[in-house]
Amino acid sequence: MSKIIQFQAQAAPEIIDEAHYDRYADAALLLKCFEIVKDAIEVINEPEYSIEKEDDMHVDLIRAFYALRVLFKRKTGHDAAQVAQQHWDAMTLHLLEGAALPDMSIPLCGPLTSALPPEYFEAHSDLQLACAAFNHSDQVRLGVSATLAANNAQIAATMAIEAINSTTALRKLVLRLSGGTMEALAAHVARKPGETLQ
Structure with a gap:
C-alpha cells in the first residue's frame, strides 16, 4: 500500500500591468486609485508604520500607477510615461539652459477618419x-x-x-x-x- 499526498495546485500569481487594468471601467479604476491613495495617506500619518519596498502598500501604489496609466491612455490616446518624460525634458531645458518656457499641454489622439468636404x-x-x-x-x-x-x-x-x-x-x-x-x-x-x- 502506498500513501500519496496530493497538494492543492498553487494559484497563478496576479500580474500587475496595463492589460490587467484595461478590462475595468473608468469608475472602478478611479475608485481603486482613490482607495490606494487614501490608505497611503493613512500609513504616512501613522508614525509607527512606514511604506517599505515590496510591502502591501508599495504593491498597491504600483496597482494605482498602472490603473492611472490605463485611464490616461483612454482619455488621450498616449502613454503617460512618455508624456511625463517629454514634460520633464522640456522643463529641464527651460530651468538649466534658459530655453523658452515649454508648452506643457497634453496631446490628444486624433480621429480615425476625417470630415468630408x-x-x-x-x-x-x-x-x-x-x-x-x-x-x-x-x-x-x-x-x-x-x-x-x-x-x-x-x-x-x-x-x-x-x-x-x-x-x-x-x-x-x-x-x-x-x-x-x-x-x-x-x-x-x-x-x-x-x-x-x-
Whole structure:
C-alpha cells in the first residue's frame, strides 16, 4: 500500500500591468486609485508604520500607477510615461539652459477618419444624400455606444467627425430640396403672417 499526498495546485500569481487594468471601467479604476491613495495617506500619518519596498502598500501604489496609466491612455490616446518624460525634458531645458518656457499641454489622439468636404456630396442624388446622412448618423449612434463602453478618446473624436459628415450631407439635401439657398429654405420654414402654431 502506498500513501500519496496530493497538494492543492498553487494559484497563478496576479500580474500587475496595463492589460490587467484595461478590462475595468473608468469608475472602478478611479475608485481603486482613490482607495490606494487614501490608505497611503493613512500609513504616512501613522508614525509607527512606514511604506517599505515590496510591502502591501508599495504593491498597491504600483496597482494605482498602472490603473492611472490605463485611464490616461483612454482619455488621450498616449502613454503617460512618455508624456511625463517629454514634460520633464522640456522643463529641464527651460530651468538649466534658459530655453523658452515649454508648452506643457497634453496631446490628444486624433480621429480615425476625417470630415468630408461639402463638395464630396455635390454629385449625390437626393436618395444618396439621405442614405449618406443616415449612414453617418448610424455610425455616430454605434460609436456613442462604444464610447460609453470604452471611453476612448480616439473613438469620441471619430464620432465627432461622423456627426459632421452626417450634418453636412443632411444640410446639402435640405438645401437642395428647398431651393438651394438659405433664403429659399427660410421661405419654406418661416411662419406665414397670421398663422398660429397648433
